[in-house]
Amino acid sequence: DGGITQSPKYLFRKEGQNVTLSCEQNLNHDAMYWYRQDPGQGLRLIYYSQIVNDFQKGDIAEGYSVSREKKESFPLTVTSAQKNPTAFYLCASSIGPRGTGVKTGELFFGEGSRLTVL
Amino acid sequence: SQKIEQNSEALNIQEGKTATLTCNYTNYSPAYLQWYRQDPGRGPVFLLLIRENEKEKRKERLKVTFDTTLKQSLFHITASQPADSATYLCALLLRAGNNRKLIWGLGTSLAVNP
Numbered sequence: 330d331g332g333i334t335q336s337p338k339y340l341f342r343k344e345g346q347n348v349t350l351s352c353e354q355n356l357n358h359d360a361m362y363w364y365r366q367d368p369g370q371g372l373r374l375i376y377y378s379q380i381v382n383d384f385q386k387g388d389i390a391e392g393y394s395v396s397r398e399k400k401e402s403f404p405l406t407v408t409s410a411q412k413n414p415t416a417f418y419l420c421a422s423s424i425g426p427r428g429t430g431v432k433t434g435e436l437f438f439g440e441g442s443r444l445t446v447l
Numbered sequence: 448s449q450k451i452e453q454n455s456e457a458l459n460i461q462e463g464k465t466a467t468l469t470c471n472y473t474n475y476s477p478a479y480l481q482w483y484r485q486d487p488g489r490g491p492v493f494l495l496l497i498r499e500n501e502k503e504k505r506k507e508r509l510k511v512t513f514d515t516t517l518k519q520s521l522f523h524i525t526a527s528q529p530a531d532s533a534t535y536l537c538a539l540l541l542r543a544g545n546n547r548k549l550i551w552g553l554g555t556s557l558a559v560n561p
Contacts, residue, residue: 333490335490369553370553371451371536371550371551371552371553371554372491372536372538372549372551373551374548374549417488419490419491421490434479434481434540434547434549435481435493435496436483436491436493436549437493438490438491438492439490440489440490441488441489441490443488
């Protein structure tokens, strides 16, 4: 079945460590996204990528980095510079890069990764 | 300021009744409005989309209305079942040239009691 796979589901990190969250999709979607979800706040966009080898900062990119070397993969690194990294992280994808005919923005989400900083 | 609001209090209803959730927004002119379902500890799942020029959209037991004058969308689940218990998120898709941005509400928790 096609879908988005995030790993790990749970991750614990010591302060000062970088961690990388994996996101893989086999939906043949061009666009991929990373969101962060915190209690009492709506989903906030960290980074997004419309096409391979290109990505853009979202609303809260500070302390995070991404890469998009393959269409299927969009890993997120939470660096030690992120001041409050404990959160639920969601990866998503959608059909079509900017400028194509599909413009409705329906997102397909992974199951999420919960990061806890000890 | 621009904002999107959903019922902040959890909604508890009896099985078989119709659940109605609201999504209000200010200072936006969305191209589309989307509804998602999210279960605890899982990613949201897309349910329905309604365009700015549509008044109503249905899918099985789900119905969404969109009033751009009132800046409000209503999400109805008819003949509700305990399995419908979840958090429901609304999201506005804004257009800016070729760019698009989703703005998310906080979600409303629905509990359907048997």
